[in-house]
Structures are given as structure tokens and as C-alpha cells.
Amino acid sequence: MAKKKLPQRLFSTLLALVFHGRPWLPSSKGGGSTTAAFPSSPLQRQHPVPMANDSLAAARTLVVDVDGGLLRSSPSGLFPYFMLVALEAGGLLRGAVLLLLYPLLCCVGIGGDLALRVMAMAAFCGLPESRFHAGRAVLPKWFMEDVAVEGFEAMRGAKRRVCVTNMPRVMAEGFLREYLGADVVVGRRMKLVCGFYTGLMEEEGQVALEKKKIMLESDAVGLSGSLEFLQHPLSHCCKEVYHVTQEDKARWQALPRAKYPKAMVFHDGRLAFRPTAGSTLAMFLWLPFGVALGAARLAVALTVPYRYSTPILAATGMSWRLKGERPGAPPGHACGRGQLFVCNHRTLIDPVYVSVALDRPVRAVSYSLSRLSELISPIGRTVRLTRDRESDGRAMARLLDRGDLVVVCPEGTTCREPYLLRFSPLFAELSDDVVPVGIAVETAMFYATTAGGFKCLDPLYYMVNPRMCYTVQFLERVRTTAAAMGREVPSTDLANLVQRKMGEALGYGCTMLTRKDKYLMLAGNDGVVRATDKCSAPHGGRRAQ
Numbered sequence: 042m043a044k045k046k047l048p049q050r051l052f053s054t055l056l057a058l059v060f061h062g063r064p065w066l067p068s069s070k071g072g073g074s075t076t077a078a079f080p081s082s083p084l085q086r087q088h089p090v091p092m093a094n095d096s097l098a099a100a101r102t103l104v105v106d107v108d109g110g111l112l113r114s115s116p117s118g119l120f121p122y123f124m125l126v127a128l129e130a131g132g133l134l135r136g137a138v139l140l141l142l143y144p145l146l147c148c149v150g151i152g153g154d155l156a157l158r159v160m161a162m163a164a165f166c167g168l169p170e171s172r173f174h175a176g177r178a179v180l181p182k183w184f185m186e187d188v189a190v191e192g193f194e195a196m197r198g199a200k201r202r203v204c205v206t207n208m209p210r211v212m213a214e215g216f217l218r219e220y221l222g223a224d225v226v227v228g229r230r231m232k233l234v235c236g237f238y239t240g241l242m243e244e245e246g247q248v249a250l251e252k253k254k255i256m257l258e259s260d261a262v263g264l265s266g267s268l269e270f271l272q273h274p275l276s277h278c279c280k281e282v283y284h285v286t287q288e289d290k291a292r293w294q295a296l297p298r299a300k301y302p303k304a305m306v307f308h309d310g311r312l313a314f315r316p317t318a319g320s321t322l323a324m325f326l327w328l329p330f331g332v333a334l335g336a337a338r339l340a341v342a343l344t345v346p347y348r349y350s351t352p353i354l355a356a357t358g359m360s361w362r363l364k365g366e367r368p369g370a371p372p373g374h375a376c377g378r379g380q381l382f383v384c385n386h387r388t389l390i391d392p393v394y395v396s397v398a399l400d401r402p403v404r405a406v407s408y409s410l411s412r413l414s415e416l417i418s419p420i421g422r423t424v425r426l427t428r429d430r431e432s433d434g435r436a437m438a439r440l441l442d443r444g445d446l447v448v449v450c451p452e453g454t455t456c457r458e459p460y461l462l463r464f465s466p467l468f469a470e471l472s473d474d475v476v477p478v479g480i481a482v483e484t485a486m487f488y489a490t491t492a493g494g495f496k497c498l499d500p501l502y503y504m505v506n507p508r509m510c511y512t513v514q515f516l517e518r519v520r521t522t523a524a525a526m527g528r529e530v531p532s533t534d535l536a537n538l539v540q541r542k543m544g545e546a547l548g549y550g551c552t553m554l555t556r557k558d559k560y561l562m563l564a565g566n567d568g569v570v571r572a573t574d575k576c577s578a579p580h581g582g583r584r585a586q
Contacts, residue, residue, distance in 0.1 A: 064264055102261040103199035104275050107206040107213060109266020110285055111192040112184070113293050119208060120151060122180060123160040126212065126315040129309075130168055130175045137325060139163040143318045152487045157207055158242060165209070165231055166240030173238075174493055178216035178563040179310035184216045185301060189293035192285075193300070196221060203227065203575055205275055209242060222305050227275060254357075266290065305563075306460045306554060309563045311502060313484050323485060327507060331486075335504035342419050347397050356506035363398050368476050368515050379441040383468050384478035385461055385547070386450035388489040389499050391480050395448050396420050398513040403446040406437055408453060412497070430467060437471050448478075451536065452555040455490040459549045462556070464540045466532035469524045477539050479514040479547045492563035518545055 061440050108119065109134045128136035142163055146156045196202055203225040208227030217223035229242040253283070263270070263282035270276055298305070314320055339357055341350050352362070368380075382403070384391055392405035396419075406424045423438065426433045440447045451464040468475060482489075489503035501510060519539055523530040544551045 056496050060440065095165070098217050100584060102201040102203060103196060104203045104205060104261060104263040104279055105192070105196055105266060106263070106265040106270040107204050107354075108208070108219065108262040108272065111196065111204075112187045112188065112548065113189045113290060113295065114187055114278060115152065115266075115287065115290070120146070120210060120318060122183065122318050123164045124165040125179055125310065125312065126175050128312060128316065129179045129487055130173055131164065135163065136321065140318065140321050140325070154207070161209055161231070161242050162240035165238040168238045170233055170236050170238060171261070173211065174309070174564060177209050177219070178493065179308060180212055181216040181220055181306040182305055183307055183315060184213065186295065186390055188296045189290070191222075192264070193296050195300070203275065205270070205273060209511070214336070220301070220305075222302065285485070304460065304550070304552075306456065306458055306552060307559050307562045308457065309494075311487050311491065311494065313488050314487055328505070331505040331507065335501060338504050358506070359504075360509070361394055361397060361511040361513065364479075364512055364514040366515065367399060368518065379443065379445045379447055381437075381441060381445065381468060381475045382448045382473040382478050383475045384448060384480050385543055386451055386452045387457070387480045387482040387548075388455060388457045388503060390489070390503065392448040393418065393420055394480070394511040394513050395478055398515070399446065401446060403448050404440050405448045406440075407450070434467055434471060441472060452556075454559055456559075457488060457490060459547070460554075461540055461544050461549050461551050462554050462559075463552065464536040466536035468537040469521045469532040469539070473522045474518045474520050475539065476518055477516040477543050479516060479543050481512040481547060482509070484509045492560060495496065514546060516542055539572060
């Protein structure tokens with residue numbers, strides 16, 4: 042009986058759209074004899090409907106159409122997410138294939154089911170399941186930036202959240218569960234053969250089970266941005282479905298970072314831009330020029346003194362700026378003793394720009410560095426640390442005793458977002474004072490860090506960017522004599538102090554997260570950061586211990 046009524050319901054909805062500009066749906070109760078209006082903007086409620094307002098606010102279960110009712114982009118805007126999978130998980134060749142298919146996708150309707158299947162085939166076919174981390178390491182950042190405040194507020198008010206998407210579940214499930222607290226994610230599965238994705242999608246096998254669960258709820262409400270959602274089995278379990286028109290979505294605002302339910306501290310991938318068809322085409326057109334320009338930039342950086350190379354590189358788009366003043370020699374500083382500079386870690390070339398800003402050679406210490414990165418470094422050989430506290434302390438102490446300027450990054454790994462990871466307190470025990478250095482990096486096309494890719498290519502990706510800028514800021518010296526000599530103050534307290542001062546100067550949040558947390562999140566088997574190590578908001582977070 043329900044199947045016979047479905048065409049009538051869809052036909053009525055179409056007529057309502059044509060004549061009234063907004064759809065009307067029969068209620069699932071009372072045999073469909075009553076109707077409930079869909080406001081033209083149900084979240085902003087330009088046309089107040091008491092029943093709709095009360096139902097949406099008091100819904101115990103909210104069924105959300107992720108593609109159309111949560112993300113600001115329309116269903117036709119899913120192309121960048123498949124391109125991210127193609128480029129980050131498959132490589133440039135796979136991304137080029139998907140880009141070449143874009144005109145065909147437009148011809149068949151890029152928001153349609155056929156286009157989704159073609160994009161899934163191009164992005165996933167042949168990828169090994171065991172090495173696919175883009176769903177939890179790359180895509181969440183871009184999904185979060187696409188979430189609308191209005192859709193997020195409606196979802197946050199529900200006690201039970203069921204998310205429905207036309208994308209493969211492996212793409213969206215990590216983001217929806219980890220960052221938005223989804224209880225159930227319904228999406229298509231990618232078929233596997235011998236541990237590799239075939240590129241073929243199959244319908245969610247547990248739709249019927251989830252449908253039964255939702256039917257137990259007497260006040261399930263749906264939130265949709267497309268009429269296709271009305272054909273989904275889960276929409277039939279909702280007593281009401283609120284429709285969001287494209288005119289409404291055009292007025293939606295992006296969710297501010299301060300309202301993120303969980304701080305976006307870690308993410309992976311090389312792309313620093315959303316890969317729409319136009320921007321991806323621009324990237325491929327730039328790459329031949331970028332490679333040549335990167336080689337020229339590297340040659341200048343390795344052979345020309347800083348005072349001459351800086352204006353030359355700035356003319357090519359590779360600039361830097363000094364914020365504040367260079368540190369002078371401290372009064373009463375021990376004769377011949379070196380200086381320890383403590384900076385946050387953004388890329389592998391942080392010490393290079395500290396050296397450029399000082400106009401003096403420095404010695405960098407690092408836990409891990411590829412041979413290629415060391416070979417092309419303009420500041421010479423880097424001192425390798427072993428993660429053995431006593432051995433590393435002796436190595437850095439020898440450099441300071443020789444009078445070297447030593448640059449150390451106590452976070453132990455890079456962080457792209459405006460947060461500081463936990464500072465290792467070892468640096469506070471090695472010198473009478475340290476100079477904190479705040480580092481900020483801006484790139485236009487590629488990130489110069491990776492957790493799951495080839496680290497040896499990090500400096501090269503930085504060089505290939507059309508434009509980039511390093512900002513170096515020397516902060517006021519911090520006395521560490523109490524920790525280095527008399528042990529009157531725990532070194533962790535001084536590490537916290539330096540972290541806090543640096544965070545205040547840069548406007549970054551201080552966290553308890555460590556290198557281990559980063560790699561568990563982005564490249565390990567456990568993709569969830571423990572609750573005890575959860576990152577705080579930018580203002581008022583827990584400090585490193």
C-alpha cells in the first residue's frame with residue numbers, strides 16, 4: 042500500500058514546488074490524511090509553523106541528509122571530496138583521470154547517481170583498503186569547513202543522530218562519528234576484492250535494521266536538502282521531514298572554528314586548497330612551471346648569501362617577514378656559551394628561517410630527517426636526536442658549550458593548525474635562558490608536511506608553491522636557571538610557561554597532544570584521540586605537563 046502511495050506523494054510534492062515554491066508532505070501518521078508544511082527556511086523559520094518549530098527542537102531522533110541538509114555545498118558539490126580521495130590516496134595520475142571525466146559528469150548531471158558512481162570508480166578502483174586513511178586523516182578538515190551553522194545547530198539539539206549520505210560510507214563515517222557525534226551513519230559500501238577496492242558501490246546492507254530501530258522512536262524528524270532523500274527508506278520512518286531549499290542554503294554561514302564540537306588539530310594530505318574542477322585544473326597547469334621554479338629557488342637558497350637571496354626569492358613568491366626585533370646578547374651571559382632557541386614546529390625548514398632571520402648560521406636538532414632533506418638544507422648537517430633523554434641532553438649541551446646557536450622544536454612533530462602540542466621539558470634543563478621563537482607559515486597550494494606520505498618530499502612541496510610566506514617572531518627571553526641548575530622549579534613548569542607565552546603571541550591554543558597522538562590519528566590503526574588527551578579550545582586549554 043505504501044508503494045502505491047509513494048508516486049502520489051512525489052507528484053504532490055512536485056506540484057507544490059511548482060505552484061507554491063515549497064514542498065508539502067503528508068504526515069506518516071493517521072493514514073496520510075493530514076499534511077505538514079515545509080517552511081521555505083525551516084531552520085531560520087521565516088514562516089513560523091508552531092508544529093514544525095516544536096518538532097524540530099524536541100526531536101529525540103534526527104535523520105539528517107548530510108549531502109543536502111548539513112553541508113553548505115549542494116549535492117553537485119561532492120566532486121572536490123572525490124578529488125581529494127583521488128589525489129591524496131591515489132596520486133596525481135588518478136586525479137588527472139578524474140579531472141578529464143569532469144565534462145562527462147556535467148553532461149550526465151554531476152549531482153546524479155550515475156555521476157556519483159563514476160566518481161567513486163575513478164577515485165577508489167585499485168586502492169588497498171588497509172592503506173586507505175583519507176577518510177579519517179584528510180577529509181574531516183574539508184567536511185568541517187563545509188558544515189553550515191544552521192544544520193549543525195539542528196543536529197546538535199537531537200538526542201540521537203542518524204546521518205544519511207550518498208557518498209561511500211568510508212569517506213564520511215570517520216568525520217560524522219568522530220567530530221559530529223553521529224550515532225548511525227548510513228551510506229553505500231565500496232566492494233572489495235582481495236583487500237582492494239573495486240570502485241563499485243553497493244547499497245547499505247543494514248538500512249533495514251536501522252529502519253526498524255528508528256521506527257521504535259515515535260518522534261523521528263528528517264532534515265533534507267534534496268527531494269531524492271524522500272525516496273530513501275529512512276525518510277519513511279520520520280513523522281515529518283523539513284526541506285531546505287537552495288535559496289535558504291545560499292544564506293547559510295560556515296561553522297566558525299570556535300564552535301567546532303571537537304578541535305581540528307590534526308589532518309593530513311598535501312593539498313592546501315579545496316580541489317574544485319577549476320582549482321584542480323589550475324594546479325595541473327602550474328605544476329610544470331612550479332617544478333622548474335622550485336629548482337631555481339633551491340639553487341638560489343643553496344648558493345647565494347641570505348642578504349642577497351632574500352629579495353631574489355621574494356620576487357618569485359617565496360617570502361618571509363620578521364615580526365618584532367632580533368634578540369640581542371643577554372646581560373651577564375657566559376662568555377663563549379651558545380644560545381638555545383625554542384620554536385614551534387610548522388615544517389622541516391623552520392630552523393632555516395630562524396637562521397635567515399638571525400642572519401647567522403644555526404645548528405638544528407631533530408628527531409627524524411630524511412637524507413634528501415639533509416642534503417638540500419642550506420644550514421648544513423642537522424644533529425639527530427635518539428629520543429633517549431640523557432643522550433639527547435648531552436648532544437645539545439655539547440653544541441651549546443661550543444658556542445653554537447641551537448634551534449630545537451620541543452613539540453617533536455609538526456602541526457598545521459593554530460595549536461601548540463605538548464612541549465618536551467628537556468630544553469629547560471640545558472641553558473640558563475632560552476629565546477622562544479614563534480613560527481607561522483602560509484602556503485597557497487601544497488602543505489610541506491605529511492604523516493602518511495613521503496617525508497623526503499616535504500621541502501620540495503614547499504618550494505613548488507606559487508607563493509608562500511614564513512613569519513618569524515622572537516619573543517622575550519625566559520630564564521631557565523632554576524630548572525637547569527638548582528632544580529628549584531620543575532622543568533615541566535618552565536616548558537608550560539614557554540608554551541603559554543608562544544601561544545599568546547601567535548594566537549594559538551595550547552594542548553596536551555603529542556607526536557604519538559598525531560600518528561595514531563593520521564596513520565595508525567587507532568584513529569581516535571583518547572578523551573584524556575583531548576585538545577582544548579584555543580583559549581583556556583590544558584597545558585603541557
